[in-house]
Amino acid sequence: MNLQEFLNAARAFGKAEWEAIVEGVENDMTLIDETLYSLARESEAKPPVIKRALVEHHPEVARYRRKIETYEGYPKDDILTLSRAMRPDVVKLMELRNMVAQNLGYIDYKDLECELSRIHEETIKDRLQEIVEKDSGEAEALIEKHSMSWESWFQDLRKMTALEETLQPQDIVENVAETFGFDKLPNVVNIHQNEQGIAGFARKFSDSDIRIAGRIIDNASDLKTFLHELSHAILYAYNTPENLEDFLLPAKDEFLANLLENILVKYVCTQTQRRLIQKVNLLEKIRMSLSALFELDLWNKVKTPEERFTYHYERLMPVEHPEYWALDSFRSIDPLFMQYYPLGLLAGENMLVIIDQEGLEGKELGAWLREHLINRAAHVEMAAFL
Ligand SMILES: [Zn+2]
Numbered sequence: 001m002n003l004q005e006f007l008n009a010a011r012a013f014g015k016a017e018w019e020a021i022v023e024g025v026e027n028d029m030t031l032i033d034e035t036l037y038s039l040a041r042e043s044e045a046k047p048p049v050i051k052r053a054l055v056e057h058h059p060e061v062a063r064y065r066r067k068i069e070t071y072e073g074y075p076k077d078d079i080l081t082l083s084r085a086m087r088p089d090v091v092k093l094m095e096l097r098n099m100v101a102q103n104l105g106y107i108d109y110k111d112l113e114c115e116l117s118r119i120h121e122e123t124i125k126d127r128l129q130e131i132v133e134k135d136s137g138e139a140e141a142l143i144e145k146h147s148m149s150w151e152s153w154f155q156d157l158r159k160m161t162a163l164e165e166t167l168q169p170q171d172i173v174e175n176v177a178e179t180f181g182f183d184k185l186p187n188v189v190n191i192h193q194n195e196q197g198i199a200g201f202a203r204k205f206s207d208s209d210i211r212i213a214g215r216i217i218d219n220a221s222d223l224k225t226f227l228h229e230l231s232h233a234i235l236y237a238y239n240t241p242e243n244l245e246d247f248l249l250p251a252k253d254e255f256l257a258n259l260l261e262n263i264l265v266k267y268v269c270t271q272t273q274r275r276l277i278q279k280v281n282l283l284e285k286i287r288m289s290l291s292a293l294f295e296l297d298l299w300n301k302v303k304t305p306e307e308r309f310t311y312h313y314e315r316l317m318p319v320e321h322p323e324y325w326a327l328d329s330f331r332s333i334d335p336l337f338m339q340y341y342p343l344g345l346l347a348g349e350n351m352l353v354i355i356d357q358e359g360l361e362g363k364e365l366g367a368w369l370r371e372h373l374i375n376r377a378a379h380v381e382m383a384a385f386l
Pocket of ligand 1: 228232254257
């Protein structure tokens with residue numbers, strides 16, 4: 001298999017995803033799925049990126065994934081109706097992923113995912129439990145103070161962290177580039193903003209064209225999201241695979257973006273912005289930990305998702321409609337993925353302690369981050385930071 005062909009197909013896939021999600025273009029992704037799948041099958045070497053492609057672009061997995069992703073053919077009267085209608089397909093998709101993983105010699109899909117990410121399920125669960133136990137008291141107080149609910153969660157986060165002025169994303173990019181010496185960023189990053197659209201999204205079209213989509217930045221939640229997407233852009237700007245082992249898998253990409261995001265917040269945000277982002281992080285870290293614990297549990301007990309959903313989420317506040325599990329965060333599109341957000345944030349906190357001990361800052365810190373983390377992103381061991 002030709003590496004350049006695989007890279008081109010992977011980029012075409014990312015570009016088509018961008019067009020569908022950000023621009024609302026109705027792309028038929030079938031052909032790209034087929035290309036990636038047949039290239040992966042042809043490959044004699046089976047590094048993580050190939051194994052993942054054999055699952056995600058498997059014709060049946062891809063068909064169900066697409067259907068769920070685009071809500072194709074489901075009644076969309078309200079999200080409860082939508083969740084109920086999607087449920088059988090979400091279960092079917094889980095079964096398909098398990099089946100393909102088993103054909104590749106794994107116990108199930110979770111076994112494959114943990115091996116590709118080189119991190120044990122028990123380590124993941126222990127860290128997530130610690131996050132929930134450590135922060136839930138403070139989170140409950142915030143939830144009560146701001147009358148938050150699961151249904152209005154993201155609007156609540158925006159409302160409670162409103163900023164006095166609207167920030168310009170280009171200024172933030174300049175600031176990050178200047179602070180850390182990431183000189184090429186302003187030249188390669190293209191920003192698409194919209195009022196009500198997608199919260200955040202980043203894709204690499206080419207070495208000189210990295211796209212970020214996001215909302216207007218007038219609250220700390222959207223500021224945090226922008227810094228998160230910019231962290232993805234930094235990873236993409238300084239990483240071009242030279243062999244199959246160099247491909248950055250989504251799990252690692254997400255983990256490192258969360259880690260870097262925490263570092264950007266410390267060095268480019270004002271004190272007020274930092275304080276508000278800390279609030280968002282506290283609440284989001286718990287929500288995402290509960291979501292990930294539910295997700296990991298779900299793959300053990302596919303038959304009782306509603307019961308498991310309530311069990312995990314009720315640790316923070318009541319769940320009115322357990323049927324929403326079928327729509328939970330990333331579970332239908334990119335399952336077993338949620339843990340890399342809270343774990344990445346935790347790794348960022350640990351990394352800031354090291355940075356402090358080493359007395360690093362400014363461009364020196366930027367160079368250090370590039371050498372230890374950014375330039376060799378695909379080869380970083382996540383477990384080493386936890
Ligand atoms: Zn991300």
